Amino acid sequence: METALLQLPKHSSNSTLFPSRLPHLLCRFSTSISSSPSSAHCLIVPANSLADPTSPPSDAKPNSRVRLSVEVPAAVCDDCYRTVIKEFTKRAKVPGFRPGKNVPESILVSHVGKDNVKKATIESILKRTLPHAMSSVSGRALEDSVRISTKFPEMESTYSSMKSLRYDVIVDVIPEVKWIPEDGYKNLKIVVEIDKEIDAQTAAEQELRRRHKALGALKIVTDRGLQVGDVAILDISAKTIEQDESAAQSIPSAESKGFQFDTEDGDKVLPDFLDSIIGIKRGETKSFPYVFPDSWKQEDLRGVRAQFTVDCKELFYRDLPELNDSIADKILSGCSTIEEVKETLLQKFLEVEQTAKEQATDNAILDQLHKMVEVDIPPSLFEEQGRQLYGAQLLQIQANMKLSEQQLASLSSPKAVREYLENQKENITNIIKQNLAVGDIFKRENLQILTDELVKEVENSISEFKSHNQEYDEGRVQEQVQEVLEGAKVLEWLRERADIQYITN
Template sequence: MKHRHWSLIIVSVISSCMLKLSVEVSPRICLQCYNSSLDEYSKHLKVHGFRPGQRLPENLIANYVGRENMQKAAIEAILKKTLPEAMSSVEGRAVRDSLRITSKLEDMSDSFSHSSVFRYDVVVDIAPTVTWLLDTKYKDLKIVVEIDDIIDAEKASEREFMRRHKALGALRIVTDRGLQLGDLVVLDIYGESIADGESKSEKIPNSERKGFHLDTEESSSLLPGFLEAIIGIRQGETRSFPFEFPQSWEQESLRGVSVNYTVECKELFYRELPPLDDSIAGQLVPGCTTLDQVKELILQRCREVERTAIDQATDNAILDRLGKIVEVDIPQSLFEEQGRELYGAKLLQLQAENRLNENQLQSLAREESVREYLQKERENISAIVRQMLAIGEIFKSENLQLSTEELVKEVEKSVAEFKNHNQDYDEDRVKEQVQDVLEGAKVLEWLRENARIEYVKK
């Protein structure tokens, strides 16, 4: 509880990350604010018989704007005058831009009198306390990083080399045989589920494919056994065969489902490839004269991609681990801020990819659409905020530092980006966001050096 010369402020705890401020404003301040609002009306109202700016009688102002609007203007003046003073009682603890007035305007208007005490309530988020769930906190962390086989540089370079070789080949129509491994085939595919071995069946959603192009050398995403079932099929031939989706299938609704597939071969091609020798090196990679040069250059590029992918996978694994070893009450303002930033970035990406027209963009930008996104993605957004709070805690605990030069450089780069796209920006907010990103990078670097990181194949 704090007394001011004009008010009484009662601070009460709602949760570990939210405070309630109950503010009482003295009649003297209420009268001052009421009179100042009348002065403002007098400046702008043009009334016959009164000079511009001359103080107008209260009743006359009421006739022009109404008593209700006069009260609202006075309340607005009171809030404008007293809120900064009220917020000073929680200075250093309040989360930026988290203040919310909880008293309804209608209730404040009904109870307002410039000769009585005026009361209102606000809530404010405060920096939450991060509780580590491990005795060692974030020290000596064990991080397991799963690496996808597809980013293995050696294997990726072999695939890329073969892809480039195949791209030089010409497609020829197969006329005298059935499908072989290495061919390309165009299929019409129909799938129907079979209920408990009965003859009754129903179509599987999204299973019908017409004109489906299949490269038999790139069939890893197919249903296991599908390719084997169509080997030997000829152009114009139709085959039907039963299948059961494995329990590990990505689409959960199809796991264990028995299916009868009908496949018609529409077109069948084989590749006529040029000899794999030094004569095609320049076609595979411009500037190369031998296949060894081609393979080495492709391998170098794949290693760069591999390093980037491993670094990203490591950062993701560290962030995921951090989010799971902290317990923290997330302030609503931080949740909304992070969620709205993610949603805005998503819209910008869709817009940049020309996947949204103007009407769709306007619809998705509505508050209702934003709210739906926040609700749907609550778990993911909360996980990201937990990670951010954990990073902030480590940055402080380890006394990590950012150089002023580095911060200024990145802020200037971000501001230039906004200017290039003719977008409005708040420089203080940009600086805050850049600082968060740089602090996060410092913490991830520290954890990579101090954690026990194990890499395993998926």
């Protein structure tokens, strides 16, 4: 099931990898770049300048796309034709002739069909000459982006009339990264916002309080109103305040029944809400006006004047054991004193804080990098990155909730993928720019990764795949590990040289 999540459907487009009328065998032809056989000589010239063989070997197109025009001499075409005839001779079962024996060419062609021979010959020509054509962009071409743009009927017509062949190839290449300003990444000034929730001291104190509270019992309050430390069960409703009272509307998102309100978490609900209900008793109702703050997460409620009504259904206080050494082991196993508990929790949250700060710093650096580069992103690179992100998102959804086959099919449909790519265009583009910027810095600064480190991480990744019984491609795993290690090395290099300011929000 997980493998299927990653096999997302390809976008349909006007131009496919090969023309749709090309024989099936050619459609399986690998687009990887390799050197051509010595007999596969062909002339590669700019598509817009076929008459000028001295011109550069490629014609750059927008979005880091290159168009090549290939002219295959008649001699190569004839050699491919002879090869096709030999193959048909071996395989064809011509009436009156024993299999594999020589058959007069005219009889063989008549039996197989001229059109079939012609198609097979063109296929053979393309298979022989395309690798040579691609050698002009060796090292720059993006995998699976090669497309023969010349329509098959045009190639048939050219071959029929001239016994030679011309065709155009479009390929996406690794885009060039342009820095603005040049070398600006060497003097980054970064402001990193840190959430106060990750402050180690604060987090450790909150965790100690949470663990202490877990050892206590809730008891009903009978003789007083709500105070800090209590837990109340509330029914909450709210309406907008209007000059015309009949125009007042309820606010569903602010309403709740049986809401368990821990007064020690008062800052996690509406600001000042706790102050408005302090003193409320069990069975009592309080009504009060409230203005939603301008910073409220729901934009449509910011600045809205509302009338809240709160019914206190139940009221409890916590009966807690005294916080001393006698309960240290209950709060944190293995600790004999409260001071040991505090120190252990603090060390734990110092590690969490450091990890969070490093992650926030890396995110801030990457955010800065994508704003400093100009890149023409080729369509194939955009689609590949988008599909990887979508595939990872589907895997996460599948891990969090079991999807039915119908739900999975719907989420994996071409329409769903297309909508994701469209809606996430800016995000996908920024991620690509970040990745290209990081890769460019790695090369510019001649950074290196230790071979032992790479081998170890690849082994760890493969072990992870095996432990989950997942299929994997070792070459692809190594590429991905290489990218991750390069990224980590670049971020480390940038952190050491950047002017970083931390602010707590």
